[in-house]
Amino acid sequence: MATYAIGDIQGCFDEFMALLEKIRFSADDRLWIAGDLVNRGPKSLETLRFIKQLGDQCSCVLGNHDLxxxxxxxxxxxxKRSDTLTPILEAEDRHELMDWLRRQKLLVLDKEQQVAMVHAGIPxxxxxxxxxxxxKEVEQTLQSDQIHAFLGNMYGNQPDHWDSDLRGWERLRLITNYLTRMRFCSDQGRLDFSAKGPLSSQPAGYSPWFKLPRKDPQEQSIRILxxxxxxxxxxxxAExxxxxxTGCxxxxxxxxxxxxxHQIFSVTAITNEPGNASA
Structure with missing residues (x-):
């Protein structure tokens, strides 16, 4: 039995199947998927259906495209013009798929394996x-009758830094932005959304979130995916x-x-979808 963690699939279902074949994925194995299951790739519906039917064999977190x-x-x-989500929105089983999706986590923590998984990062x-x-605050809201109101207030870049006194939609929006959109931030947790490229695009006064010291040194042994x-x-x-x-x-x-x-397995993209790696 083995556990495999996979990055953004984004509807690249054929490559996903090829990767599972390469690792000889079986009923005894487990998958961890780091969000962005859908969008921009050609087969988001097939991807969503397959992951849903894996049940407890798979743990996944929500990414910004899933939200x-x-x-x-x-x-x-x-x-959006770049969306490839219409097949899901028109599928006969869309209600079941969306009910399953809104019940996924934003962060998975396995204390026994000392592993945490999140889509974007931990400030x-x-x-x-x-x-x-x-x-969990966001997860509970997504699973409640407040989901419509939350999604209507989810977008925006403010507030851009943490304050434990934050309440309401501003608090939930910032939590969501940290976990699903963050790349660069300050050592105090202030976010910058202007830079989306490689590390060389780092804005002055900001660093990649994973280059900054962790709040609790005792958590240094926990692996973050x-x-x-x-x-x-x-x-x-970073350790x-x-x-x-890896931009499939x-x-x-x-x-x-x-x-x-920590062995790595990869398959190359079957087709080169239009776009760029900074999106």
């Missing part, structure tokens, strides 16, 4: 355990931090990390 899909379904966001102003607590940042090409260059998004939807690779021994 965007929910916003489209609940009518709180317009369709330096939080411990990992606090991050799990804050993620994340996706979202295709421009890193799978290289976080116990693993970048999983942009014509690069889809990658799996075996958690047992």
């Amino acid at each position: 965007h899909l929910l916003a489209l379904y609940y009518g709180t966001s317009p369709v 330096p102003c939080w411990t990992i355990r606090k991050a799990r607590k804050y993620a 994340f996706g979202h940042w295709a421009a890193l090409e799978g290289e976080a260059e 116990n931090v693993f970048a999983l998004d 939807v942009w014509g690069n690779r889809l990658t799996a990390l075996r958690l047992d021994d």
